[in-house]
Amino acid sequence: GAVVSQHPSWVICKSGTSVKIECRSLDFQATTMFWYRQFPKQSLMLMATSNEGSKATYEQGVEKDKFLINHASLTLSTLTVTSAHPEDSSFYICSASAIQETQYFGPGTRLLVL
Amino acid sequence: GENVEQHPSTLSVQEGDSAVIKCTYSDSASNYFPWYKQELGKRPQLIIDIRSNVGEKKDQRIAVTLNKTAKHFSLHITETQPEDSAVYFCAAPRTSGAGSYQLTFGKGTKLSVIP
Numbered sequence: 409g410a411v412v413s414q415h416p417s418w419v420i421c422k423s424g425t426s427v428k429i430e431c432r433s434l435d436f437q438a439t440t441m442f443w444y445r446q447f448p449k450q451s452l453m454l455m456a457t458s459n460e461g462s463k464a465t466y467e468q469g470v471e472k473d474k475f476l477i478n479h480a481s482l483t484l485s486t487l488t489v490t491s492a493h494p495e496d497s498s499f500y501i502c503s504a505s506a507i508q509e510t511q512y513f514g515p516g517t518r519l520l521v522l
Numbered sequence: 523g524e525n526v527e528q529h530p531s532t533l534s535v536q537e538g539d540s541a542v543i544k545c546t547y548s549d550s551a552s553n554y555f556p557w558y559k560q561e562l563g564k565r566p567q568l569i570i571d572i573r574s575n576v577g578e579k580k581d582q583r584i585a586v587t588l589n590k591t592a593k594h595f596s597l598h599i600t601e602t603q604p605e606d607s608a609v610y611f612c613a614a615p616r617t618s619g620a621g622s623y624q625l626t627f628g629k630g631t632k633l634s635v636i637p
Contacts, residue, residue, distance in 0.1 A: 442624065451611060451629045452566065501565060509554045509615050509623035513565040 411435050412504050414514030421492055422522055429487045429517045431502030437482035438504035442511060443475070446499045458485050492521045524549045524616040528628025535602050536636050543631045545612035546594040555595045556625070557586060558611045566611060570597070602635045609633070 411434040421427050431441055440459050444452040456472075458464040458479035466472045476488040485504075489496055497520050503511040525548040535541050547555075553574040558566035572579045572586045572595065579586050585598040599606055609632050613625040 440623070452627045454624060454626075457624055505623065509625075510556065510568065510571065511623075511625060512568065513558075515565045516563075 410510075410512040412438075412502065412512050412514040414502055414517055416517060417515060418518040418520075420520045420522065423493050424491055427489045427492055427519060429489075429500055429502075429519075431485045431487070431504065431514050433483045433504040433512075436504075436506050438485075438506060439482065440505050441479055441485040442503045442505075443477060443485075443487050444501045444503065446501060446516075448499075452501065455487075489519065492519070494521045497521045524552060524614050524626040526612060526614050526626045526628045528612050528631060530631060531629065532632045532634070534634045534636060537602060537604060539602055541597075541599045541602050541606070541633055541635075543597045543610055543612070543633070544594060545596070545614075545628050546592075547614040547626075548593065549614065549616065550590075550593065552614045552616075554615050554623070555586070555588060556613050557597050558613065558627075559608045560611065560630075561608045569610075599633075602633075604635050604637050607633055607635045 413432045415430045443455045446452050454467050455470045456464045456466045458477050460479050460482050464477035479485040499516050501516040502514045505511045527546045556571035557569050559569045560566040570584050570586050572588050583600045588595040609630045611630050612628040615623045
């Protein structure tokens, strides 16, 4: 149990375009989903926390107008990187949790902006 | 907010030996401590977790110990195997005003098991 999927697994796009990443909890209802960013050989950096049906809470320094998060249902959250630039290239990982604190991670999306 | 320190940053052990990774946290109210294993290019996978009402938890070759007084917890891997090679992250929770449980992660330990 506790399977989280993420799509796409990798994406290459041109600078200035927008990219949408989906995160789904496949076998449980996720009251909360989290979005992380991970640079090579570094730890997981929390970008935002989203609860179903409410606005996401962004970490300090994360631009909410650039990284749009929608959590429309208990099994789906989306992250849209708007007007992507090369510095946005990274590994984006979502996680989902139900009632308790345990977070289960998706497989990640590798974004390369040219 | 929670501050999590993890040591060492890299660890090499011979196959069959034990490996120990230590983390300290700052918030005495923290009550949940997970450990994640991340292989290169893959997702972090929960390998074991412990809650503050116990001092030790074991799952086959993996164990976690917790010292609430000293605010530190450790991951112990016995009889290491090459497939244990990965980056290990500890984490501790920080509760947000919305009641959701965010995690603060340590910087990770790259474990290499030498055959």
